[in-house]
Amino acid sequence: MKERLAMKTILRHRDKSRIISTHPCFSLEAHSRFGRIHLPVAPACNIQCKYCIRKYDCANESRPGITSRVLTPHEALDRVRSLVERNERLTVIGIAGPGDPLANDATFETFSRIHRAYPELTLCVSTNGLLLSDRLDDLVGAGVTSLTVTINAVRPEIAEKIYSWVSYKGTLYKGREAAECLLNNQWEGPGTAVKAGLIVKVNTVFIPGINDEEIPLVSWFAARRGAELMNIMPLIPKAEFEHLRRPSHEALNTIRRKCEKHIPQMTHCRQCRADACGELGEDRDMELEVLHSRIGEEYCEIVN
Ligand code: CLF
Numbered sequence: 001m002k003e004r005l006a007m008k009t010i011l012r013h014r015d016k017s018r019i020i021s022t023h024p025c026f027s028l029e030a031h032s033r034f035g036r037i038h039l040p041v042a043p044a045c046n047i048q049c050k051y052c053i054r055k056y057d058c059a060n061e062s063r064p065g066i067t068s069r070v071l072t073p074h075e076a077l078d079r080v081r082s083l084v085e086r087n088e089r090l091t092v093i094g095i096a097g098p099g100d101p102l103a104n105d106a107t108f109e110t111f112s113r114i115h116r117a118y119p120e121l122t123l124c125v126s127t128n129g130l131l132l133s134d135r136l137d138d139l140v141g142a143g144v145t146s147l148t149v150t151i152n153a154v155r156p157e158i159a160e161k162i163y164s165w166v167s168y169k170g171t172l173y174k175g176r177e178a179a180e181c182l183l184n185n186q187w188e189g190p191g192t193a194v195k196a197g198l199i200v201k202v203n204t205v206f207i208p209g210i211n212d213e214e215i216p217l218v219s220w221f222a223a224r225r226g227a228e229l230m231n232i233m234p235l236i237p238k239a240e241f242e243h244l245r246r247p248s249h250e251a252l253n254t255i256r257r258k259c260e261k262h263i264p265q266m267t268h269c270r271q272c273r274a275d276a277c278g279e280l281g282e283d284r285d286m287e288l289e290v291l292h293s294r295i296g297e298e299y300c301e302i303v304n
């Protein structure tokens, strides 16, 4: 029994290092060698971040400003088939919006379909964490192995300044209650996810004048919960935070240096869009890529 457990642990470690070494976001070395596809299948969201405009992609993981066309799970699998079969460097399939992936059943259906068809691909999800503990079993069941949770605060008095409302299990919370509800769930989720075998990254949006002091505390807690990596993303001033400034490179580097004492820092994030495709920063148009692959297939059929 003991031996079987040890073997299982070794396999899990091997699996984990294989996933990290081929994941463009979790490994600096992998980001120029491997790519990812984001599938925009998740339009609904269950909270309101004050830097987010609903009609754009989820600003917790994506760069706002580009509206994604929402895909059905069937269309999403179709796109994966077209793209993955002509590009073996695409190793990760992520769902990062345009809303919160866990608030949309389409997310789980999409992952399950892809996992059945392509079990070798790494499935990755990014969430605001409100439903993480509630939907963890479903994520694991659908084959998801890497996870990002965006957490911007530890204390409710700070979170209250960042979120307008939270909708949880049929109740709409505002103010301090909303902040407490979200923080409770956000901080419970990562530890449980790590125990369930997922590789976890914590994203934090650096909002000058709001959570500067809080970010090192977030990094400390994230490390304690077993997260592998932290990604501090500079605010893109939009919506209610339009009047704030975007943090400078210097300010970003200073805060990263403070946090790396607790947890490794991601420095190559490109704030992708929810329908990104290819290597990080390439920002290829997924529809165009699909079209190219179809033209390629038809050409092969003609010449063969
Ligand atoms: Fe996508 Fe995010 Fe998975 Fe990567 S992106 S869901 S962890 S596969 Fe990567 Fe893009 Fe930065 Fe996100 S560069 S925005 S960290």
Ligand code: SF4
Pocket (backbone or CB within 6 Å): 045, 046, 047, 048, 049, 051, 052, 053, 054, 057, 058, 059, 060, 098, 099, 100, 128
């Ligand atoms: Fe916007 Fe994402 Fe926040 Fe939802 S979780 S309000 S989509 S930034």
